[in-house]
Amino acid sequence: MYLTRFKYIPLIGTLMNYKKEYFSKDLIAALTVAVVVIPQSMAYALIAGVNPVYGLYTAIVSTIIASAFGSSNHAIAGPTNAIALLVASSLGKYMGQENVYQMLFLMTFMVGVLQILFGVIKLGKVINFVSHSVVIGFTAGAGVLIGLGQLSTLLSISIKDSAHMSTMQKFYYVMTHLSQTNMYALGLGAMTMAIIIVCKKINKKIPGALIGIIIPIIFIVMFSLDQKGVKLTGFIPSSLPPFKMIQFDLNVMQNLFGGAVAIAIIGLVEAIAISKSIATTSRQKIDANQEFIGQGLANAGAAFFQCFAGSGSFTRSAINYQSGAVTRFAGIMSGIVVALVLLFFAPYAQYIPNPCLAGVILVIAYNMVDKKEIMHIVKAGKFKSDSIAMFTTAIATIVMPHLDVAIYTGIAISIALYLKDTNKAPLKILLPSQEKNGHVIEKEVKSLKEKVDILIIQLEGNLFFGSAEDLQTKLDDLTDKSKVFILRMKYVATIDLTALGALKVFIRTVKESGGIVIFSGVKSEFNSLLINSHVTSDIGEDNIFMSENEIFASSTNALERAKSVLGCEIIDGKDKSAACNLLESEINTNVDSGIKNRNTAAF
DSSP: OOOGGGTTOHHHHHHHTOOHHHHHHHHHHHHHHHHHHHHHHHHHHHHHTSOHHHHHHHHHHHHHHHHHHSSOSSOOEEOOHHHHHHHHHHHGGGTTSTTHHHHHHHHHHHHHHHHHHHHHTTOGGGGGGSOHHHHHHHHHHHHHHHHHHTHHHHHTOOOTTGGGSOHHHHHHHHHTOGGGOOHHHHHHHHHHHHHHHHHHHHOTTSOHHHHHHHHHHHHHHHHTGGGGTOOBOOOOOSSOOOOOOOOOOHHHHHHHHHHHHHHHHHHHHHHHHHHHHHHHHHOOOOOHHHHHHHHHHHHHHHGGGTOOOOEEOHHHHHHHHHTTOOSTHHHHHHHHHHHHHHHHHHHHHTTOBHHHHHHHHHHHHHHHSOHHHHHHHHHTOTTSHHHHHHHHHHHHHHHSSOHHHHHHHHHHHHHHHHHHHHSSOOEEEEEEOSSTTOBEEEEOTTTOOSOEEEEEEEEEEEEOHHHHHHHHHHHHTTTTSEEEEEEEEEEEEEEOHHHHHHHHHHHHHHHHTTOEEEEEEEOHHHHHHHHHTTHHHHHOGGGEEEOOSSTTHHHHHHHHHHHHHHTGGGSOGGGOOHHHHHHHHHHHHHHHTSOOOTTBOOO
């Protein structure tokens, strides 16, 4: 039984319920993940602009801590492509300084603290403001940047002072110096990419990246290609991640804060998206706030062991789940396996060719551009909010010098477009047809030209200050179109004082012109609000009909009131107006059956 008092330490709950048969499944999944994470973490370190060993350190410490404290049983954290690119962007102008690694670990700590803070104050739902389209756009743009940034390594073209150049500047330099290409390096990188692609087509479970690195090493040793200009990874220490105290500096923290916030946000978006995606199949309940805390602890703790910021990995998490992992111990054991490999096999890593790691990165970068999802968003509408947010974020990611600004731009545009879409007041106009069958015609406000005896206005959704102006405009256009107005309030979810103010103006304008407004289907929770805002006194209690359990009960009462106002009961049947015929038809139908066809007036 899971102990509630240990809800912030999920590992204890896993231990309490762990079974022997889980171990073999978790171990197999851990070994499979470790095979993938070793080449990936080294490649991501290169994207971040640091020595590959720091990628391995991150794959050990971050993975273990996040698996112990995260909400998901299957999500695998550690170095990722998008986060590595953000790290490189945030520290780009500091590269070459003596204290750049101290700044790197300090920023990792800051990212972790921010994520813990987000979790503690329960901002899990706030992550929804970062739309899916923004993430797709950023990921696609990041994929392009990563791919362009690795061309110099793939072609083995040396760029002087490259640490202070943007990706686009490096790309321009490469394109203008293609004559300096080392064909041996290009051949090895192409071999790695070909092996990965072929392995994926044969069976997705084959560790193509690892094979794509091991085979070229054979060529390096056999033909001494390192002496022909092919650059190797170099020495990697055979030791576990060493503990090192972070050097805190307020000025440095101030300079890194903007980048740390962007990394924290994108990292959490990735982690939550991965966890929820797997949970749709595993049926595990995901606590977003706990995932925030788990990711935060992973980054804050890893900062003391010379790690850069990480997040949940789509690839490794999917492999972990598909390999049969049952509990979070699979993630913990994968980190331990990587640690053992680093401890006993690190000397062999010095023969890994940099062009081969670039080949791995290029394949990853290509896969980052989610073509199916992009087409899905585009098909929904090229000029819709989602498409605009996606393309804007993607372009900003590619052309802007700082990726954190690109992310903030995408989020701001996404929120602005959302607010633009939500400042419209949902309003339907229902008119009686000229036939004596009780049918109702739905029309747009602007299309209503003639004056009618009775006008039914159905309000829907959230009526708040943002939509009050639109509501006021639409109602103003209707004030001279009828004598009797029925405002259907049944489908109004919320209403604030600003929106009520628009309704009050409408009520008074109608009364001054000799008409009447009737409220139908008013929810009980709105009653006190109507009284306190004097709407009840303005409209009159006789003209407010509360929502009732009986189907169409309040609407039937409102129709009876409208019938009385129009004087339908004193008119001979053959001379009755279309409105009176509608009222009698609707009242009789509602009383007899309580059910109405969707094509008629659904009150």
